Amino acid sequence: MVRGIPNHLASLKAEGKKPSPTTSPEDASMHNGIFHEYNTTAPKSSSIHELFSLKHRTAIVSGAGAGIGFEVARALAEAGANVAIWYHSNKDAIDKAAAIEKEFGVKARAYQVDVTSASAVKDAIEAQVSEFNNRLDIFVANAGIPWTQGRMIDGELSHYHNVVSTDLDSVFYCARAAGEVWRRQYTASASKTLQNYSGGSFVATASMSGHIANIPQLQSAYNAAKAGVIHLVRSLAVEWVKFARANSVSPGYMNTEISNFIPPETKAIWRGKIPMGREGEPGELKGAYLYLASDASSYTTGTDIRADGGYTAV
Numbered sequence: 001m002v003r004g005i006p007n008h009l010a011s012l013k014a015e016g017k018k019p020s021p022t023t024s025p026e027d028a029s030m031h032n033g034i035f036h037e038y039n040t041t042a043p044k045s046s047s048i049h050e051l052f053s054l055k056h057r058t059a060i061v062s063g064a065g066a067g068i069g070f071e072v073a074r075a076l077a078e079a080g081a082n083v084a085i086w087y088h089s090n091k092d093a094i095d096k097a098a099a100i101e102k103e104f105g106v107k108a109r110a111y112q113v114d115v116t117s118a119s120a121v122k123d124a125i126e127a128q129v130s131e132f133n134n135r136l137d138i139f140v141a142n143a144g145i146p147w148t149q150g151r152m153i154d155g156e157l158s159h160y161h162n163v164v165s166t167d168l169d170s171v172f173y174c175a176r177a178a179g180e181v182w183r184r185q186y187t188a189s190a191s192k193t194l195q196n197y198s199g200g201s202f203v204a205t206a207s208m209s210g211h212i213a214n215i216p217q218l219q220s221a222y223n224a225a226k227a228g229v230i231h232l233v234r235s236l237a238v239e240w241v242k243f244a245r246a247n248s249v250s251p252g253y254m255n256t257e258i259s260n261f262i263p264p265e266t267k268a269i270w271r272g273k274i275p276m277g278r279e280g281e282p283g284e285l286k287g288a289y290l291y292l293a294s295d296a297s298s299y300t301t302g303t304d305i306r307a308d309g310g311y312t313a314v
């Protein structure tokens, strides 16, 4: 923002051009394939405490009833955000949200949302924005399921569709609905009135499987979906540069329920492929998500943070 003028209008004004009534922030970030100078501005504060603070902000985290998503939701609340926790089947999320609210003095509520339904996702985001101080700052698209049927030639096509729908399509749906809110907040006077607002931050949980092909278990569909997440987010970073940042986190093998179906002997093979020699604990990812969610990463967009105990370094 330049003296209260949204950036896309300011850059057009600087070029002596009148903005067309239909110019969107997406179209206004560049001209003939060249980005405008100063599409964004740096945060005013350089205090580490303020850069990491999420006070007054609203965050939604999907797949947050347990595992990585729960730890992320808890971390964002600890940093001051009000959090909407999405679950699918795990009703423990309701009590966990109440515990977060009590522990950190923020608003925290749990909602059942099927992320494979674009309309359910959109309705939930719009309703929760209204319920959480009429704003959205952070969306963490974390829900996901594993491929459990080994060889792709022998696995069921219905399983493929389920994996891609939950692990990739859902990220697109969440991004689409959250992005619409952020674009609205950018263009409307909302960006002037929302306290401590600095644009949207979209963070998707990808995986090291989006970078490498896992062995010995075979899971091509999951790997392809996660590679798709990484590139979707990179593309959104460019498309949304005026009004939101978009990044992903690629965990390695983490100690959560998603891999309960894997036999212990396979997990022993995994450990031999990880320089750190162990699975990660979900809480060990909190810093990566908080960094990407907050103004501490104000110059970071379109990136993927690998947190994999060194797996992909070998």
Ligand SMILES: NC(=O)c1ccc[n+]([C@@H]2O[C@H](COP(=O)([O-])OP(=O)(O)OC[C@H]3O[C@@H](n4cnc5c(N)ncnc54)[C@H](OP(=O)(O)O)[C@@H]3O)[C@@H](O)[C@H]2O)c1
Pocket: 062, 063, 064, 065, 066, 067, 068, 069, 086, 087, 088, 089, 090, 091, 113, 114, 115, 116, 142, 143, 144, 145, 146, 166, 205, 206, 207, 208, 250, 251, 252, 253, 254, 255, 256, 257, 258, 259
């Ligand atoms: N653990 C790992 O080794 C690892 C490594 C790399 C990436 N990841 C990714 O990390 C993310 C979180 O997984 P996790 O390890 O924390 O395992 P998790 O505890 O099983 O979490 C997966 C979450 O996804 C939710 N979910 C599944 N289908 C859904 C649907 N249709 N609608 C809404 N939510 C749905 C589940 O909700 P309910 O339980 O409420 O049904 C669950 O909370 C996933 O995207 C996963 O692919 C995990």
